[in-house]
Amino acid sequence: MFKAKNIAAVALLAAVYTAIKILRLTGIFGSYHEITIAQICINMLLACSLNLITGFAGQFSLGHAGFMSIGAYACALIIIRFPSVYGFMLGLIAGSLASAVVGLAIGIPTLRLSGDYLAIATLGMAEIIKVVFFNLKITNGAAGLMNIPRLMNWEWMFCLTAGSVALINNFINSRHGRACMSIREDEIASQSVGIDIALYKIAAFAIGAFFAGISGGMYAAYFYVLKPGIFGLLKSIDILVIVVLGGLGSISGSIIGAALLTLISALLQDFASLRMIIYALMLIAIMMFRPQGLLGTNEISFALFTRALKRESAK
Amino acid sequence: MSGNALTVEKLTKSFGGITAVSNVTLHIGKGELVGLIGPNGAGKTTLFNLLTGVYAPTSGDITAYLGEQPKSMRGMPPHKISRVGIARTFQNIRLFSDLSVLDNVRIAMHNSIEYGFAASFFHTKRYFEKEAQIKEQAIELLGIFGLDKKTDELARSLPYGEQRHLEIVRALATKPEILLLDEPAAGMNQSETLELAETISAIKSSYGLSVFLIEHDMSVVMSICERIYVLDYGVLIADGTPEEIRSNKKVIAAYLGEEKL
Numbered sequence: 001m002f003k004a005k006n007i008a009a010v011a012l013l014a015a016v017y018t019a020i021k022i023l024r025l026t027g028i029f030g031s032y033h034e035i036t037i038a039q040i041c042i043n044m045l046l047a048c049s050l051n052l053i054t055g056f057a058g059q060f061s062l063g064h065a066g067f068m069s070i071g072a073y074a075c076a077l078i079i080i081r082f083p084s085v086y087g088f089m090l091g092l093i094a095g096s097l098a099s100a101v102v103g104l105a106i107g108i109p110t111l112r113l114s115g116d117y118l119a120i121a122t123l124g125m126a127e128i129i130k131v132v133f134f135n136l137k138i139t140n141g142a143a144g145l146m147n148i149p150r151l152m153n154w155e156w157m158f159c160l161t162a163g164s165v166a167l168i169n170n171f172i173n174s175r176h177g178r179a180c181m182s183i184r185e186d187e188i189a190s191q192s193v194g195i196d197i198a199l200y201k202i203a204a205f206a207i208g209a210f211f212a213g214i215s216g217g218m219y220a221a222y223f224y225v226l227k228p229g230i231f232g233l234l235k236s237i238d239i240l241v242i243v244v245l246g247g248l249g250s251i252s253g254s255i256i257g258a259a260l261l262t263l264i265s266a267l268l269q270d271f272a273s274l275r276m277i278i279y280a281l282m283l284i285a286i287m288m289f290r291p292q293g294l295l296g297t298n299e300i301s302f303a304l305f306t307r308a309l310k311r312e313s314a315k
Numbered sequence: 316m317s318g319n320a321l322t323v324e325k326l327t328k329s330f331g332g333i334t335a336v337s338n339v340t341l342h343i344g345k346g347e348l349v350g351l352i353g354p355n356g357a358g359k360t361t362l363f364n365l366l367t368g369v370y371a372p373t374s375g376d377i378t379a380y381l382g383e384q385p386k387s388m389r390g391m392p393p394h395k396i397s398r399v400g401i402a403r404t405f406q407n408i409r410l411f412s413d414l415s416v417l418d419n420v421r422i423a424m425h426n427s428i429e430y431g432f433a434a435s436f437f438h439t440k441r442y443f444e445k446e447a448q449i450k451e452q453a454i455e456l457l458g459i460f461g462l463d464k465k466t467d468e469l470a471r472s473l474p475y476g477e478q479r480h481l482e483i484v485r486a487l488a489t490k491p492e493i494l495l496l497d498e499p500a501a502g503m504n505q506s507e508t509l510e511l512a513e514t515i516s517a518i519k520s521s522y523g524l525s526v527f528l529i530e531h532d533m534s535v536v537m538s539i540c541e542r543i544y545v546l547d548y549g550v551l552i553a554d555g556t557p558e559e560i561r562s563n564k565k566v567i568a569a570y571l572g573e574e575k576l
């Protein structure tokens with residue numbers, strides 16, 4: 001059962017990878033398409049990691065871009081000094097750990113907050129991080145970092161994203177992940193069955209921040225330019241929109257949501273003025289007709305299909 | 316009787332002006348099934364909330380005699396009290412409603428599943444072994460109420476009576492020694508109630524539990540409880556065997572205008 005599921009997932013990944021590779025080799029996909037693929041990878045990882053915090057553990061966060069920026073700057077600063085694959089690995093690890101530490105630091109004081117208050121606190125945290133990067137000498141202030149060695153290609157990003165999302169998905173399907181979900185469902189009941197809700201709220205923030213840090217590192221090493229302004233509230237909201245659209249509490253939802261929204265915004269690139277309007281209308285429509293998000297809390301699986309088939313045949 | 320499982324001494328809880336529980340002293344013996352009755356608003360649920368750490372007492376003490384040493388529950392957070400071996404159900408059902416029936420039970424087994432964070436990220440061999448064990452145990456527990464055929468359904472989609480059953484299964488899944496049941500038969504019909512009363516007695520003996528039961532349905536309380544405490548306006552006004560309670564003048568006065576005993 002587990003094995004069949006894993007094999008199917010790996011087969012699907014391999015198929016997508018091969019398809020992109022062929023399209024790229026035959027020149028059907030140009031560098032413009034490759035950039036879109038890179039953006040999709042980054043957004044997928046951001047969405048899945050935010051989903052862990054907001055969709056699974058139920059902790060509303062408006063500061064995810066802040067976590068991403070820590071990973072991005074830390075990785076950039078390291079690979080500027082050590083421009084090699086090893087430097088990149090070091091940067092990625094350092095960046096994601098730094099981000100996780102900040103996740104801990106934000107998780108602990110905000111333990112007693114929930115809902116709107118938590119959203120405002122996380123928003124404040126992200127703004128503080130942004131202001132720090134604006135003013136630090138080492139990050140070159142508002143002008144930002146330029147000429148970061150370009151150590152990422154889409155193949156690397158594809159694998160890193162797939163691996164990271166698999167780890168998040170594994171975590172969710174474990175006793176620790178279930179503990180996080182029980183907090184979202186009912187804190188009092190969760191405590192009554194022996195779950196240390198403070199521990200798991202903090203863990204969700206730290207793990208979510210860790211993977212946001214990885215996606216920040218990938219961003220830095222692919223787009224080779226960093227400015228504090230990239231990681232503002234708008235970016236956090238962008239990620240939140242993907243998560244809500246795909247379905248709070250659904251990893252497949254975040255994957256599909258990230259691909260869909262990144263593609264749409266890339267396709268509308270040439271109609272800058274129309275872009276935001278179409279984007280907004282689409283979101284309003286989805287929230288009106290499917291407020292639980294595209295997938296709700298469901299995951300795409302064989303079980304889902306068989307259940308849908310049964311429902312059809314029962315009609 | 317082989318000693319006490321739980322003692323409560325001079326326990327008081329005030330909410331501003333209201334004293335919901337006032338100077339209550341009681342004990343639950345090991346393996347005993349004790350009832351707690353009283354009119355609406357008497358402070359029964361509040362007493363359970365004090366016993367499980369949802370509220371901190373204003374004064375008084377709660378002691379559990381479950382491990383080697385007696386342990387004071389005062390100031391202990393709910394999750395630690397659960398680990399000591401006290402589990403409960405909720406009067407206003409508090410299931411993890413958007414999760415499956417199986418997950419509701421597995422979450423309650425959290426502390427008896429032995430693998431760490433690394434195993435959860437990498438789904439090691441240990442992960443698969445422990446998860447398989449836990450799933451088997453969860454399904455066995457669900458079998459008590461015939462819920463083992465509904466493992467994949469969402470808790471919210473269960474009929475009301477089965478949601479109450481699932482609450483009991485979830486409490487049992489924490490492997491408690493003391494089980495607190497807050498009106499488990501509320502909203503059930505006569506035959507369901509009778510069946511539940513039998514199941515509670517059966518669970519008590521097969522798992523060797525001490526049970527503290529709040530119930531408005533007197534037929535249940537009178538038939539299965541060995542001893543009964545009566546609360547009125549936060550004060551204990553009587554305790555004794557079902558026969559003693561039935562003929563107690565204070566109890567009858569407290570219930571006057573309510574249902575007959």
Ligand SMILES: Nc1ncnc2c1ncn2[C@@H]1O[C@H](COP(=O)(O)OP(=O)(O)OP(=O)(O)O)[C@@H](O)[C@H]1O
Nearest residue numbers: 330333335353354355356357358359360361362406
């Ligand atoms: N959190 C709270 N804040 C203020 N007052 C409270 C709180 N919880 C309970 N009370 C009050 O304490 C008193 C006892 O309530 P409790 O729920 O314990 O009664 P009960 O015996 O369980 O009643 P019922 O049979 O209706 O379930 C009531 O007057 C209630 O309003």
Ligand SMILES: [Mg+2]
Nearest residue numbers: 359360361406
């Ligand atoms: Mg009550």
